[in-house]
Amino acid sequence: MANTIELKQQIAQGEYDAAFAKLYGADAVQEQRKRYTDLIDEFEKKYGTNRTVRLYSAPGRTEIGGNHTDHNNGVVLAGSVNLDMVAVVSPNEENVIRVKSLGFDKIDDVDVTNLVPQPREAEHSASLIRGVAKGIVDAGGKVGGFDCYTTSNVLRGSGLSSSAAFEVCIGAILRGEYNNNDMEKFNQVKIAQIGQFAENVFFGKPCGLMDQTACAVGGVITIDFKDPAHPVVGQTAIDLAKHGFVMCISDTK
Structure with missing residues (x-):
């Protein structure tokens, strides 16, 4: 560090x-x-x-094939993109997570000694922070406070999963700062599932698991949702550039 x-x-x-x-x-x-x-x-x-700090990042994602089939126990081909959320993080001893995002005036201020959904936070980013912390604790992990400044070029409302990138990044921070970066207990799929839980239960959006999994795992992947509790994720050997393909993202507002 x-x-x-x-x-x-x-x-x-x-x-x-x-x-x-x-x-x-x-x-x-x-x-x-x-x-x-x-x-x-x-x-x-x-x-x-x-301040002693670490860097974290989580990418946005796009589905290449199988849009919304994660809701129907189907198979998805998805990929992360080179637009991401980046965070500079320093732990604190106050049990409070503070997240300031570049371009936004407000700061999310979440006391992690209270991990019950707060109605006033519904559909706001603070609910995702609290929900991810709850998911980490429910999975046998530890949580604590940290001060964080973020920037993101994952276009909001564009279908690139800016919210999933946020959830995955918060999960990675708590894994890194308070759980010795335990990749066995908190592998990428588990971090994705915790992000989905936060969005479903704390934020109030009944999303599937494709967004978070694609953001968390990275690269071009297949995801089989036959058993949603245990998705089967495979890293493909497809080299899109080798075959002359490129993903073009247009900000149409």
């Missing part, structure tokens, strides 16, 4: 270039260096300098 000043230095020195190239493409490295550095700057303005 590094403090905010050290992390910005590491990014400037290219220590994250390989990760940026893998996530966003080699031609996007300089852009992502600036994006992440700017986000750390915003974190410092809100929460102070020299």
Whole structure:
């Protein structure tokens, strides 16, 4: 782990270039260096300098085939996209999760000692934070407070699952900060299921599991929902670029 000043230095020195190239493409490295550095700057303005921090990200997703078949025990072909939510995170000792998102004035402020759905939070992002925390606890994990600043270029209301990316990112943060990044107890599918639970029970939207699974697992995947409690996820060997295909996303408003 590094403090905010050290992390910005590491990014400037290219220590994250390989990760940026893998996530966003080699031609996007300089852009992502600036994006992440700017986000750390915003974190410092809100929460102070020299805080020990970690970086987290979760992508948006699109279905390639099988739209809504997850509601009918069907099979989906889905893929993550190179638009994502990024978070700079530092744990606190207050049992309060604070999430400030770039471009939004309000801050979500959730006391994780209270993991009961709050009617006033329904259909708001605070409900997703509380719901993910509840899902982690129900699965035998630990939760605690953290201060977080996020940015997202997953277009809202576009069908790219900005809410699922948010849920998956919060789940990954709680796994990393309070559960030793336990990938056995909280694998990617489990994080996806916790995100769905938060959206169904706390947010109040009866979504399926395809969105969260595609965001959590990443890449181009197949998902068989014959048993919704135990979806069978497969990583495909399809190289879309090799066959001349590219996913084009148009912001039509």
